[in-house]
Each structure stands twice: as C-alpha cells, then as structure tokens.
Amino acid sequence: GGGGGGAVLTQLAITPPSFEIEVGGTQQLVVTGTFSDGSVRDLTAASTGTTYTQAGDVVTVTADGLVTGAAEGAGTVTATNGAVSASTSATVSEAPPEVTLEDLIVNPDAFTITSANGRVQLRVLGVFSNNARRDLTLAASGTTYNVDTDGIVTISVDGLVTPISDGQATITIENDGVTEIAVATVALADEPGECEDDIVVLDSVRFAVDNLTIDEDEDIQLVLLGVNCDGSIVENLQSSDESSFTSSDESVATVLNNGVLSGVSEGEADITATFRGFTATLHVIVLPVDEPPGQGNDNDNENDNTNGNENDNEGGDGGNGGCRGGAPCGTLGFVEALWLGLGWYGLRRRRFRA
Incomplete structure (x- = not known):
C-alpha cells in the first residue's frame, strides 16, 4: 500500500x-x-499487506499480529510489508501455578469458658499452595462460622x-471449600455468694477474654476486669496505677504495665496481671503471618469510662456506705459489658515492618 499519490x-x-x-x-x-512523502500509516492488519513470521516455536502469531506465548524461552517476530521489514523480540516465561487455599489453622481449636462474661476470639490462619500464610479470621476474607448445637455458645461473623x-x-x-473445627466447652462457675455485711468488696480479677491469639508485630490492648463479691464487674483495671503485667517469655510476647500486649515471635506465653494482691493469667499464642491482609483504616477507639467508679451502698446495721478499704465496687451497665466483651478486638493495632 502507499501513503498517498x-x-x-x-x-x-x-x-x-x-x-x-x-x-x-x-x-x-x-x-x-513511514512513507517517502513523510506520511505515517497503521499497517498492523493483514489487509494492509503486512505479514508476520516467527523464529522457532517459543511464540505463535496471527495474521493480524497477535502474539501468544507457546513455550519458555526467547523468540523473534518479524513483520514484512513489501520489501520493508521490522522485528521485535519476545521473552516467554512459565506461568506461575495457581495459588489455592490448602489448609486452615484455627487457634484455639479447643477451649473452655468458665465465666458468663468470658469471651474467646478464634483466629484463623490460611495456608496456601505457595506456602504463604494469611490471616482469614474476619468474615470479609470469606470465612464463615457455624455452631452445631444451639444454646451452648454463639459466635459472631468474625469469630468471637x-x-x-x-x-x-x-x-x-x-473458607473456599476448606473446613476446620474448634470445640467449645462451657462450664460456668456457680453464682457468687453474698457479701459480708452487705459491703461490696473485690473478690478476684480476670481478663476480658480467656485466651488470645495474635500475630507477630501486632499490638492489642488487654482489658483487666475486677469481680466483686456480689458478682458485679469492675472495668478497666489495666488503667490503674495499681495494676502490673508480666510475660512468661518476652521473646514471644511483651506487655506494658498499661496492658498493651505485643507479639514478638512465633510461640506461646502466659501473661500475668496483678492488682491489689489478686492475679489473673492469660494464655497467648503468637502466629507468624507471611502475607498480611490489606491495610484498612485504623479507627482510634477510645474508652472514656473512668476506672473503678465507687458506688455508695448503705451498709447493714446503720453502718456507713461505700466499699471496704477503698476497693473498687462499681457495677457495669449493659453497654459497658458489651464493650468489654467485644472492645478488646476493636482495639487491635497492627504494626507492619518497614
């Protein structure tokens, strides 16, 4: 063909x-x-007189210049129109194998809840065919949870x-056709007894969850609760100057005295909290995650409740109201109880390596 004239x-x-x-x-x-008069024309289609040839069997090419990789290696495609030709080089590589989910690791896969206010957060780790691991706990990752027996436990869409x-x-x-199970046992303690002289005092402390699984380089705010002799709950003891926290293995997990837990490396550790002579222990599992989930916006959740609000209770025999020895005896409303059961999960913070 010509460019004109x-x-x-x-x-x-x-x-x-x-x-x-x-x-x-x-x-x-x-x-x-490009033509002798300086004009330029698209000559890709076979109808313009252009033909294509390839050297070897690495690629194939159609009459209109669509190249397809046929085998691993290097090849050349030449376009010819009349007496003029030009070439391009192609490098063909093997397509990577399709990555599929092969296994689910659930932590914990067996656990016991002994308190009516206890919560257990399941963590689900996906193991893929390329050996990568990814956190699949949340429903947004495609994971679903189903309980086989009604009336024993409930589970949220995100595994709480x-x-x-x-x-x-x-x-x-x-998740994606791969299944795993976890066994939950509920053995609730007897109802608390009455308080001596009707004066509410602290009877024990415990964590808001019975166990915890976190990732390496992940921070979580722990919540420490006080249980009074009448069964009422005191919130946010981790905020008190009288609380302290220790880790049984700081190479696995560390904890600050304000209750912020940090995953360090794969393994297991026990976190011990102490408040006014009372202690509580939380078992922590730290998992490696090779492929972290997409980073979403971290919304800062703040708890504005103060620690250990004291209620004036009229004591028996005309005694003065209040909590013996300054011990916290504030009770917990429904909304606050719900926050304590779920809020620790909302306060999770992930720290990605630079």
Missing part, C-alpha cells in the same frame, strides 16, 4: 520493540509504516465466641 513505504516500526509474556499470555503488536449455658459445641470454620 506516488509515495512508497520506506520504514516499518513495531510496538513494542521487545516484550515479556507468560506461556499462554498474549501481546498485540502494532506496526507503523460467647457462652450461653453449660455444655459442649463444635464450631465449623469454612
């Missing part, structure tokens, strides 16, 4: 001049012709287990 084709150019594709991948070539009554239930966890 008596102009003749003087040069061909192929775009791209070189390219890389995978076996089975394609690349559309574009051929441009709440007790209902004594018994045992099996939780089935599923």
Whole structure:
C-alpha cells in the first residue's frame, strides 16, 4: 500500500520493540509504516499487506499480529510489508501455578469458658499452595462460622465466641471449600455468694477474654476486669496505677504495665496481671503471618469510662456506705459489658515492618 499519490513505504516500526509474556499470555503488536512523502500509516492488519513470521516455536502469531506465548524461552517476530521489514523480540516465561487455599489453622481449636462474661476470639490462619500464610479470621476474607448445637455458645461473623449455658459445641470454620473445627466447652462457675455485711468488696480479677491469639508485630490492648463479691464487674483495671503485667517469655510476647500486649515471635506465653494482691493469667499464642491482609483504616477507639467508679451502698446495721478499704465496687451497665466483651478486638493495632 502507499501513503498517498506516488509515495512508497520506506520504514516499518513495531510496538513494542521487545516484550515479556507468560506461556499462554498474549501481546498485540502494532506496526507503523513511514512513507517517502513523510506520511505515517497503521499497517498492523493483514489487509494492509503486512505479514508476520516467527523464529522457532517459543511464540505463535496471527495474521493480524497477535502474539501468544507457546513455550519458555526467547523468540523473534518479524513483520514484512513489501520489501520493508521490522522485528521485535519476545521473552516467554512459565506461568506461575495457581495459588489455592490448602489448609486452615484455627487457634484455639479447643477451649473452655468458665465465666458468663468470658469471651474467646478464634483466629484463623490460611495456608496456601505457595506456602504463604494469611490471616482469614474476619468474615470479609470469606470465612464463615457455624455452631452445631444451639444454646451452648454463639459466635459472631468474625469469630468471637460467647457462652450461653453449660455444655459442649463444635464450631465449623469454612473458607473456599476448606473446613476446620474448634470445640467449645462451657462450664460456668456457680453464682457468687453474698457479701459480708452487705459491703461490696473485690473478690478476684480476670481478663476480658480467656485466651488470645495474635500475630507477630501486632499490638492489642488487654482489658483487666475486677469481680466483686456480689458478682458485679469492675472495668478497666489495666488503667490503674495499681495494676502490673508480666510475660512468661518476652521473646514471644511483651506487655506494658498499661496492658498493651505485643507479639514478638512465633510461640506461646502466659501473661500475668496483678492488682491489689489478686492475679489473673492469660494464655497467648503468637502466629507468624507471611502475607498480611490489606491495610484498612485504623479507627482510634477510645474508652472514656473512668476506672473503678465507687458506688455508695448503705451498709447493714446503720453502718456507713461505700466499699471496704477503698476497693473498687462499681457495677457495669449493659453497654459497658458489651464493650468489654467485644472492645478488646476493636482495639487491635497492627504494626507492619518497614
């Protein structure tokens, strides 16, 4: 073909001049012709007189310049129109194998809840065919949770287990056709007795969750609760100057005296909290995560409740009201109790390595 009048084709150019594709991948070539009168014309299609040839069997090419990777290696495609030609080089690589989910690791996979206010957060780690690991705990990652027995526990869409009554239930966890189970046992303690002289005093302390699984380089605010002799709950003892926390293995997990827990490396450790001579222990599992989930916006959740609000209770025999020895005896409303059961999970913070 010509550029117009008596102009003749003087040069061909192929775009791209070189390219890389995978076996089975394609690349559309574009051929441009320059004519003796300076005009430029698209000569890609076979209808313009352009033909294509390839050297070897690394690629194939259609009549209109669509290249397909056929085998691993390097090859050349040449476009010819009349007496003018141009070439491009192709590098073909093997397509990576499809990455599929092969296994789920659930932590904990068996646990016991002994308090009506106890909560257990399941953590689900996906193991993929390329050996990568990814946190699949949240429903947004495609994980679903189902309980086989009604009336023992409930479980949220994101894997938070709440007790209902004594018994045992099996939780089935599923993602992309892969399933795993966790066994929940509920053995609630007897109702608390009456307080001596009707004066409410602190009877014990415990964590808001019975166990915890976190990732390496992840920070979580622990919540320490006080349990009074009448069964009422005192919130946020971790904020008190009288609270202290220690880790049984700081190479696995560390904890500050304000209750901020940090995962360090894969393993297990026990976190011990102390408040006014009372102690509580939390078992922590730290998991490695090779492929962290997408970073979302971290919304700062702040708890504005003060620690240990004291209620004036009229004592028996005309005695003065209040808590013996200054011990906290504030009770917890429904909303605050719900926050304590769930809020620790909302306060999670992930620290990514630079």
